[in-house]
Amino acid sequence: MHETIQVLIVEDDFRIADINRQFVERVAGFTVLEIVKTSEEALAYLRSHSALPQLILLDVYIPDSAGLSLFWKLRQEFNEIDVIMVTAAKEVVTIAETLRGGIFDYIVKPVDFGRFEQTLKRYYDQTHLLASRVELDQSEIDRLTGSRRFHALEKENEGELPKGIDQITLDKIKDILQMDDGLGMTALEAANKVGVSRSTARRYLEYLVSIKKADAQLKYGDIGRPERKYSP
Template sequence: MLESIQVLIVEDDFRIADINRQFINRVEGFIVAYVAKTGEEALTYLRGAENLPQLILLDVYIPDVQGLELFWTLRTEFTEVDVIMMTAAKEVETIAETLRGGIFDYIVKPVDFDRFERTFVGYRKQKHLLTTKTELMQEEIDLLTGLQITAPPLQDNDEMLPKGIDQLTLEKIKMILHESDESGITALDAGSKVGVSRSTARRYLEYLVSIKEADAQLKYGDIGRPERKYIPWTK
């Protein structure tokens, strides 16, 4: 499993910074490494850090820098650190420039926790894929680049999928399955993570077993009947 992802918050409003800290602490797999109120403080922390954070939560409006000056300094000096913008700035020019700079997401204030959580869970999944594999399939790359946020166009292999199996849900189940590694995942847990029923998740998992992309094992607990868990196919 991945270690906790370290996050640097750059926010001059202490109230918003505290809300951001609380939100981050509520999302599994993340921890706040530091909170900086100015650009100078953020750069001093990063330049002196023994271990850089993996992620920066950045506001556009920082009092001691102009516009996106701090953003571009971060992208130039710390290319290995990812950036999520969280700001009240809605100008198209600003959004376009940060997108060109390679941000993971752009969140407009004020934000509710559900929207915040979706971004951070998506980032965690991306980190998992990029740190546990040496190669990615095209559908995994499409998920990383956001091309399957909406239903994908019909492909030839979509027509060959059995009734009751759609490509988009299948890719989500596959991603959850690969996140589980050797620990495995139950249909109940997979359904909860993807947002489908237990029986639906089981149908997709069994389909992956049938095409040799997953393996099913029985796990015996102290009491009760054995639990069926699914792991990525490794044979």
């Protein structure tokens, strides 16, 4: 039987803190150890207890902590504890900094329980997978990093192809684009490599541009009209 994952909530608003506690305790396998309101209380609690929580739910806006100073203190002193940001802060610079600091997830207030539950279940699965193995294969690593989900979405999107685009030819066009030497490739060059007409190659290349899988730029030569060149 799996052990219960213990959670510390750092939130200065007692009403939101209680909502977060209720949310945590609605998810099987989790329990709240303590709720603290300030940076001083959070650090004092962690420094005085030998049994540390596995997970911290952390707000950015803590009264006695400027910016992300508490976050970085936690990363430096208690790096073995995972952190999920639960905050109203939506600034890109803040989100980027916490991502660089290795957060597990970033949830914006007001918190939707379904979104919250999804994150905790994913954390639960990851924690117990890591605890049960000495090594992981690639598919398991993809599961942890989310790569499997992105591959699935990519395949799903590719399955909804517009009229006049087939998967086999599309894959060939994508493959030859990946061999681009950095100078870009015209529709005629792509057509010759794949074995289709110029107009067909252009149609597929423009489709890749439309779904942001390729870039197109006009290249001006010494003589004649500018050429539209494509690159991955």
